[in-house]
Amino acid sequence: MIPVQGYQGQRVAVLGLGRSGLATAASLRAGGAEPLCWDDSPEARARAEAAGFVCHDLTRATAWGEVAALIVSPGIPHLYPAPNKLIARAMAEGVPVDNDIGLFFRSFATDDWDGFDQTPKVVAVTGSNGKSTTTALIHHILKSAGRPTQMAGNIGRGVLDLDPPAEGEVVVLELSSYQTDLARALTPDVAVFTNLSPDHLDRHGGIGGYFAAKRRLFAEGGPDRAVIGVDEPEGVYLANQIATAREDDRVIRVSSARKLGDFGWSVFARKGFLSEWRRGRQVASVDLRDMAGLPGAHNHQNACAAWAATRSLGLAPREIEAGLRSFAGLPHRSQTVAEAGGVRFVNDSKATNVDSAAKALQAFPRIRWIAGGLGKEGGISGLKPYLGAVVKAYLIGHSARDFALELGDVPQEICETMDRAVARAAAEAEPGDTVLLAPAAASFDQYPNFEKRGEHFTALVVAQLGSAV
Incomplete structure (x- = not known):
């Protein structure tokens, strides 16, 4: 569990008592806060009470006194198509609204890190398609190379349910637009954008709002390295917004459609071959065609993104290739x-x-x-x-x-x-x-x-x- 920092001795409301909501309440309590739980479902409230949490009726007019923040589950709309009435009430009262992702980023680093030679890192993956496979692939490559790693977010465990990181550990997160849109803190070391296609448009007020939610991962925290798929206009725009020059290698452009040899750092796949280029020179290459867990050009894009992310963490090409070859794929995804x-x-x-x-x-x-x-x-x-x-x-x-x-x-x-x-x-x-x-x-x-x-x-x-x- 990651104890939440910054709310010791304060009352924090938690709206939505599914998996992430209960994990959030537990982490708040571990950090010294008093979680006040609420869900429209009586069954969900009963589960929370059985787990030892206090349910606090946020629909009452007097419910918001001394509430320091409202933490909401990602499925609850806060703006479009219409804000949840309790979230609207919190905002009208001036109560800060956040989610578990924001709490994670404000609480991940601790004083224990002062004794580490290698500080833990966070890789966060977002996009429309391929983010689950890319997240799992990065985690698998790190694990197969012997690096300590955990995976969470929109895949696997809730972010606050993670174990406190060990020295040099890499936490790999899959983040949906619902999660990035509201988080008040977004500070990954490496951020990955796979691609963009229309989805969840009612929740974000259209394609512009949907892209803006994804873009926050790069704009809010300024990751040390940005891995960006540039096979759609939005990715090209995002890479251009972040890079200060063509040779800026803080941005790693990836593609499964064309050669990208003219930038500071790029990884692309053509006809089943992955190539890594730096400053106009090819520095690595691998044949993806016989990798059963990564069939098709869309999975080759995922492989490029995972290659770029793990290379930026210091892994050697041979280590990454071994991880790619042993990856079995995810259930329900090719x-x-x-x-x-x-x-x-x-x-x-x-x-x-x-x-x-x-x-x-x-x-x-x-x-x-x-x-x-x-x-x-x-x-x-x-x-x-x-x-x-x-x-x-x-x-x-x-x-x-x-x-x-x-x-x-x-x-x-x-x-x-x-x-x-x-x-x-x-x-x-x-x-x-x-x-x-x-x-x-x-x-x-x-x-x-x-x-x-x-x-x-x-x-x-x-x-x-x-x-x-």
């Missing part, structure tokens, strides 16, 4: 779950939007594509340029018929359920085909989350193939 009879079955249930589905559709040569769910605004018309490898689409969920209309002449079948889609795709697949779950839609019509959707797909594949797996 995860190969089975191969039988020359057919590969890939679970990319995390591909919940058009941009992430497009990347998955470019990763394999012959695809039997399982898509659908609760479609997002704009449908899947943006995928038309990426359907060349699709042999047939098997459509499920609420948006199946809408997707069928948008696919036009692409061979397709409305299956409605995952069970039927997997059975039909497996029956029709031929050697060389990939049966790919890349829904391009949310899961909430049939599943509580994308993880459960991916787990169901995997279970059906295993059951379908039986002993052939």
Whole structure:
């Protein structure tokens, strides 16, 4: 646990009592504060009380006396599409509003570090797509190289649930736009921006607000090193805003689409080969094509970002390459779950939007594509340029018929359920085909989350193939 600093002897309200909320309350208490917990759900309040916390009704007119700060869970809106009424009340009362990420950064360093020869560091990863894989990959490379490391944030543990860092340890955080948007402190040593595509637009008031939330990771704290994907205009802009000159090697530009040899420091992948360049010279190269845990150009971008981040932490190319080769990938993200009879079955249930589905559709040569769910605004018309490898689409969920209309002449079948889609795709697949779950839609019509959707797909594949797996 990371005890929260700066609130000793003060009352701090905690709104939202899920995993991060309860961890926040515990960390506040460990730091000497008095946490006052509240959640609209009676069940959540009961869990908090069972854990020994005091529930304090923030809806009462007299609830805000002597409250030093309000700490909110990331899922609670503070501005768009409309601020939560309790957050609005706190702001009107002049009570500072923060989240667990802000508390983490203000509390991470301690006096114990005075005895360290190597101080701990924080790598923070944000972006629209690939941030989970990039975060896990950085953590895996560090671990495989023998460096002490922990991983948290939007993946794995809550940030305040981490152990106090050891000497030289690297904490790797995945941070969503919900987390970066409100945090009052953002001071990573290395900050990574993977890419940007439209998502969560209602929460941020449009694409500009969404990008601004991501940009705060770089603008607020001024990381020592910024690793920035420049395959979209926003990344090009962000790199240009931070760098003081073309040769400024505090900014490491990464790309999976083009050569970047004219900058102070860059890492890029072309035709499956990763190259690192410094001041106009290539200093390292590695073949990514046979790395099973990193299929496709989108994963090659993740590899470039992880390479840049770990190189900036002092790892040697051979150490990073070994970590890349041993990385098995993350569940639900281009995860190969089975191969039988020359057919590969890939679970990319995390591909919940058009941009992430497009990347998955470019990763394999012959695809039997399982898509659908609760479609997002704009449908899947943006995928038309990426359907060349699709042999047939098997459509499920609420948006199946809408997707069928948008696919036009692409061979397709409305299956409605995952069970039927997997059975039909497996029956029709031929050697060389990939049966790919890349829904391009949310899961909430049939599943509580994308993880459960991916787990169901995997279970059906295993059951379908039986002993052939």
